Amino acid sequence: MTDVVVVGAGVVGAACAYYAARAGLSVTVLDRGPVAAGTTGAGEGNILVSDKEPGPELELALLSARLWRELAGLGGFEYEAKGGLVVAETSEVLGSLADLAVAQAGAGVEHVPVAAGELPGYEPDLTPDLAGGVYYPQDSQVQPMLAAARLLSGAPGAVLRTGVEVTGLLRDGDRVTGVRTNEGDIPAGAVVNAAGTWSGEVAALAGLDLPILPRRGFILVTEPLGGRLGPPLIRHKVYTAAYVTDVASDSEGLETSAVIEGTPSGTVLIGASRERVGFDRTTSIPVLEALARQAVALFPGLAARRVIRAYCGFRPYCPDHLPVIGADPRAPGLYHACGHEGAGIGLAPATGHLVAGLLAGAAPTLDLSPFRPERFAA
Amino acid sequence: MPGSGHEGPGTRDLAIVGAGPAGMAAAVAASRAGLDVVLVDAQARLGGQYFRHAPPGLRAGHPGTPQRGFGRFTRLAEALTGVDVRLGHRVWAVEKAVEKNAERNTAGNAGKAAGNDPGNEADQNPGKDAAAGFIVHCLAGTRDERRVTLRARRLLIATGAHDRPLPFPGWDLPGVLTAGGAQALLKGDLVPAGRTVVVAGTGPFLLPVAAGLAEAGARVAGVFEANGGAGLAPALAVRPGKLAEGAGYLWRLARRRVPYAVRHAVVEAHGGDRLTHVTVARLGRDWTPGARRTIACDALAVGYGFVPQIELATQLGCATEAGGDGEQVVVVDAGMRTSVPGVYAAGEPTGVGGADLAEAEGWIAGRAVAADLGRPVRPAPALSRRRDRLAAFGRAMQDAYPVRDGWKGWLRGDTLVCRCEEVPYARVREALALGATDARSVKLLARPGMGWCQGRVCGYAVARLAGETSPPPRRPVAHPVRLGDLAGLPDRADETQGTANDPAGEEAR
Ligand SMILES: Cc1cc2nc3c(=O)[nH]c(=O)nc-3n(C[C@H](O)[C@H](O)[C@H](O)COP(=O)(O)OP(=O)(O)OC[C@H]3O[C@@H](n4cnc5c(N)ncnc54)[C@H](O)[C@@H]3O)c2cc1C
Numbered sequence: 001m002t003d004v005v006v007v008g009a010g011v012v013g014a015a016c017a018y019y020a021a022r023a024g025l026s027v028t029v030l031d032r033g034p035v036a037a038g039t040t041g042a043g044e045g046n047i048l049v050s051d052k053e054p055g056p057e058l059e060l061a062l063l064s065a066r067l068w069r070e071l072a073g074l075g076g077f078e079y080e081a082k083g084g085l086v087v088a089e090t091s092e093v094l095g096s097l098a099d100l101a102v103a104q105a106g107a108g109v110e111h112v113p114v115a116a117g118e119l120p121g122y123e124p125d126l127t128p129d130l131a132g133g134v135y136y137p138q139d140s141q142v143q144p145m146l147a148a149a150r151l152l153s154g155a156p157g158a159v160l161r162t163g164v165e166v167t168g169l170l171r172d173g174d175r176v177t178g179v180r181t182n183e184g185d186i187p188a189g190a191v192v193n194a195a196g197t198w199s200g201e202v203a204a205l206a207g208l209d210l211p212i213l214p215r216r217g218f219i220l221v222t223e224p225l226g227g228r229l230g231p232p233l234i235r236h237k238v239y240t241a242a243y244v245t246d247v248a249s250d251s252e253g254l255e256t257s258a259v260i261e262g263t264p265s266g267t268v269l270i271g272a273s274r275e276r277v278g279f280d281r282t283t284s285i286p287v288l289e290a291l292a293r294q295a296v297a298l299f300p301g302l303a304a305r306r307v308i309r310a311y312c313g314f315r316p317y318c319p320d321h322l323p324v325i326g327a328d329p330r331a332p333g334l335y336h337a338c339g340h341e342g343a344g345i346g347l348a349p350a351t352g353h354l355v356a357g358l359l360a361g362a363a364p365t366l367d368l369s370p371f372r373p374e375r376f377a378a
Numbered sequence: 379m380p381g382s383g384h385e386g387p388g389t390r391d392l393a394i395v396g397a398g399p400a401g402m403a404a405a406v407a408a409s410r411a412g413l414d415v416v417l418v419d420a421q422a423r424l425g426g427q428y429f430r431h432a433p434p435g436l437r438a439g440h441p442g443t444p445q446r447g448f449g450r451f452t453r454l455a456e457a458l459t460g461v462d463v464r465l466g467h468r469v470w471a472v473e474k475a476v477e478k479n480a481e482r483n484t485a486g487n488a489g490k491a492a493g494n495d496p497g498n499e500a501d502q503n504p505g506k507d508a509a510a511g512f513i514v515h516c517l518a519g520t521r522d523e524r525r526v527t528l529r530a531r532r533l534l535i536a537t538g539a540h541d542r543p544l545p546f547p548g549w550d551l552p553g554v555l556t557a558g559g560a561q562a563l564l565k566g567d568l569v570p571a572g573r574t575v576v577v578a579g580t581g582p583f584l585l586p587v588a589a590g591l592a593e594a595g596a597r598v599a600g601v602f603e604a605n606g607g608a609g610l611a612p613a614l615a616v617r618p619g620k621l622a623e624g625a626g627y628l629w630r631l632a633r634r635r636v637p638y639a640v641r642h643a644v645v646e647a648h649g650g651d652r653l654t655h656v657t658v659a660r661l662g663r664d665w666t667p668g669a670r671r672t673i674a675c676d677a678l679a680v681g682y683g684f685v686p687q688i689e690l691a692t693q694l695g696c697a698t699e700a701g702g703d704g705e706q707v708v709v710v711d712a713g714m715r716t717s718v719p720g721v722y723a724a725g726e727p728t729g730v731g732g733a734d735l736a737e738a739e740g741w742i743a744g745r746a747v748a749a750d751l752g753r754p755v756r757p758a759p760a761l762s763r764r765r766d767r768l769a770a771f772g773r774a775m776q777d778a779y780p781v782r783d784g785w786k787g788w789l790r791g792d793t794l795v796c797r798c799e800e801v802p803y804a805r806v807r808e809a810l811a812l813g814a815t816d817a818r819s820v821k822l823l824a825r826p827g828m829g830w831c832q833g834r835v836c837g838y839a840v841a842r843l844a845g846e847t848s849p850p851p852r853r854p855v856a857h858p859v860r861l862g863d864l865a866g867l868p869d870r871a872d873e874t875q876g877t878a879n880d881p882a883g884e885e886a887r
């Protein structure tokens with residue numbers, strides 16, 4: 001019998017598997033699809049501390065940023081400690097951005113205020129019409145699909161089984177004792193629900209309510225500009241302060257705020273829209289147009305560059321915008337690691353690290369109560 | 379939308395994307411029935427791939443050059459008076475316009491409408507409505523590229539197909555081109571691809587390519603058909619006349635002493651900075667290469683079939699299925715209606731079958747749109763029968779010229795699979811070892827298909843290497859578009875909608 005079954009081979013499941021295997025547990029990872037082909041394959045790979053207000057998510061993000069730096073040593077995936085530059089259009093916005101940075105500093109976030117005149121030193125092609133910004137050196141970037149795959153291949157003894165769908169949970173009274181799949185039953189000491197946007201469905205297999213819903217996002221990708229051919233047009237990840245308010249927003253409707261960054265292959269990624277439209281994949285031209293407008297407003301030079309593709313994904317979000325991490329007291333043996341919304345790539349290592357700690361019986365290094373699975377019960 | 383600057387005139391009855399045989403025939407049929415039609419094509423000239431003709435000035439100097447189908451083309455082109463023809467317009471996206479009186483429709487009835495009644499392509503179900511029509515987003519012009527937005531009540535997708543190459547060592551050398559590319563060069567510019575040309579691949583298309591090259595003065599050093607042609611009987615039973623056509627090509631090749639061999643393939647191309655020779659191997663039943671020899675040449679035209687170009691259909695959510703050659707095709711009923719109300723497809727997007735089939739489907743589609751919009755259209759059972767017969771022939775030809783797995787044995791670790799992103803076969807294998815199990819996950823881990831052509835060239839090979847048939851294309855942006863152009867519109871988020879057939883979409887906006 002395997003000690004742990006992880007449901008989901010996205011970046012979060014991969015991190016859980018990696019740290020559990022490192023803790024000496026035998027691990028089997030199941031995914032109904034291929035590796036990293038869920039939301040992990042539709043994201044951007046930002047590892048951000050800058051966009052989080054002081055609180056439990058920021059604690060998680062700081063731990064995660066540190067762990068990603070370590071994991072980069074595994075090799076085989078791109079990791080760039082490039083830093084993030086948050087810019088403000090007006091002096092009011094700059095004021096609240098500066099306040100946020102000071103509050104974050106109390107939690108351990110490093111930052112450098114950047115006056116309008118210093119912005120070109122960071123990003124020469126940025127529009128001159130800005131009031132200023134804040135530079136966050138701890139922000140970084142990872143290629144999430146390869147990172148997930150490498151975490152899995154680097155997890156000692158872990159077995160990855162693709163094309164295996166979990167269709168039920170094995171129970172012994174309330175206890176979860178394994179999973180039922182299209183390829184037979186797999187008994188396990190513990191089951192980790194890392195099924196991303198579909199985690200609510202896995203929880204429902206145990207008769208539990210876990211309110212995880214999709215929040216759609218589109219990304220534009222340009223033709224390569226520079227990269228192997230020369231220095232990138234965009235050096236850091238750059239976004240407007242409006243992004244911070246969008247992330248925390250409860251609005252159903254469309255919100256866009258450009259997050260722009262170059263990648264080692266030379267393309268520029270332009271994210272990210274947020275809207276609640278269920279699992280609708282239909283391209284929304286108005287969303288693509290809004291992203292393009294915001295990108296060009298920040299970097300006028302991008303106007304002449306071509307978008308060669310666009311893609312969308314579905315962030316797994318909870319009503320309170322916090323992830324679900326920990327043992328489920330309603331079903332002993334079942335652990336959740338899901339609901340990371342637009343930050344699951346950044347938060348994956350900390351999540352995996354904490355879940356593995358619980359599985360191995362160690363005391364958590366961080367207060368997990370804000371993330372407890374039963375917090376939504378009416 | 380006043381003031382936005384790139385709107386065409388008001389809403390037309392029908393917009394047709396693609397002015398090949400299918401699109402031209404549909405435009406003629408629909409405009410004859412009284413519809414207001416706009417016909418859009420990326421090319422500078424009408425005609426698509428089959429009706430590709432050199433401009434008259436060029437032609438004058440080459441009296442003997444092949445201009446097959448020129449009479450048919452001219453008749454269709456002349457009948458386009460009254461159609462708004464927009465050449466040099468690249469369609470990068472199509473979307474549904476918003477319904478004014480939110481009377482949402484569920485899809486799914488299109489397949490039933492006239493499916494069992496091939497004699498009548500008119501709509502049996504007038505209640506099936508097409509939302510508030512469609513928006514066709516184009517880019518026009520080359521140097522001074524600009525956005526043009528067209529609106530129409532109905533949309534016909536007649537976008538043809540593109541070549542389907544297979545990778546092999548050296549296929550990225552200058553001098554190696556696709557069979558279709560060689561044909562286009564010859565027909566459109568009257569230029570043979572090289573002085574000494576080898577033609578290789580599979581399928582009936584190799585023959586006209588080789589014959590055309592030989593007759594235009596190239597030395598064709600060999601035609602290598604990877605299949606044996608053994609499965610041809612069912613196809614010829616449907617269209618015996620095609621036997622004569624095939625024999626005619628073979629005779630034209632023989633007359634010019636062009637060597638023709640079945641069960642052979644070019645498995646490697648050689649040369650420093652351009653092609654100098656190729657390695658040809660005899661193939662086993664599953665295409666495992668056997669005895670080899672080399673042939674000197676300065677051009678290689680190679681093609682393993684065609685891929686229907688259906689991304690505009692999948693942008694709108696039209697249902698697709700795997701066709702006989704494994705490629706995704708748009709599902710249509712007997713009136714060429716797709717699963718999305720108001721959207722039609724004709725020609726290669728519904729299955730590769732050649733110009734005659736494409737044209738027949740175009741006639742049917744144009745008439746069906748007219749009938750669905752309430753114009754009197756007399757049933758044309760003979761047309762439908764012709765379409766069915768030609769489609770059956772097309773499918774039988776695909777069955778006779780499959781691609782066997784042995785081609786994977788031609789690859790070496792350093793053979794580029796994706797040329798845009800320079801992804802060698804070794805990286806594809808590594809992605810498979812890491813847990814990729816389909817084309818999309820190989821792309822996510824190793825990047826094939828992420829580049830400029832968006833997997834049009836390597837998509838088939840990558841899918842086969844991952845052990846699947848090609849998935850439906852996901853290309854929300856069908857042609858590269860400048861960010862400035864994309865940004866150009868005033869905000870109009872309230873005027874468009876998501877899919878009508880996804881209930882989840884109704885939460886939005
Ligand atoms: C446009 C966009 C941009 C984003 N940008 C960023 C960013 O810059 N930084 C960041 O940190 N985050 C970003 N995110 C969010 C991030 O992508 C997600 O939070 C993260 O990928 C979630 O990972 P996961 O492993 O939980 O889920 P997934 O990657 O979705 O993995 C879940 C897996 O579970 C499998 N599964 C589901 N049900 C079953 C079952 N019953 N049986 C077996 N397997 C099952 C699925 O097949 C899937 O592979 C972005 C998201 C989007 C959409």
Ligand SMILES: Cc1cc2nc3c(=O)[nH]c(=O)nc-3n(C[C@H](O)[C@H](O)[C@H](O)COP(=O)(O)OP(=O)(O)OC[C@H]3O[C@@H](n4cnc5c(N)ncnc54)[C@H](O)[C@@H]3O)c2cc1C
Pocket residue numbers: 395396397398399400401418419420421425426427428429467468469470536537538539540541557558559561562565586684687724725726727731732733734736737856857
């Ligand atoms: C390169 C090539 C050469 C070929 N040569 C021959 C030949 O010589 N003889 C032969 O019998 N068959 C040939 N074929 C096969 C050919 O596809 C069919 O015989 C026939 O032309 C199909 O007709 P159609 O109307 O379906 O498509 P096509 O004739 O291919 O016409 C489709 C048209 O749609 C346009 N289009 C596609 N996408 C867009 C877009 N997004 N925006 C605007 N316009 C768009 C294209 O520019 C094209 O003009 C060739 C195929 C290819 C790919």
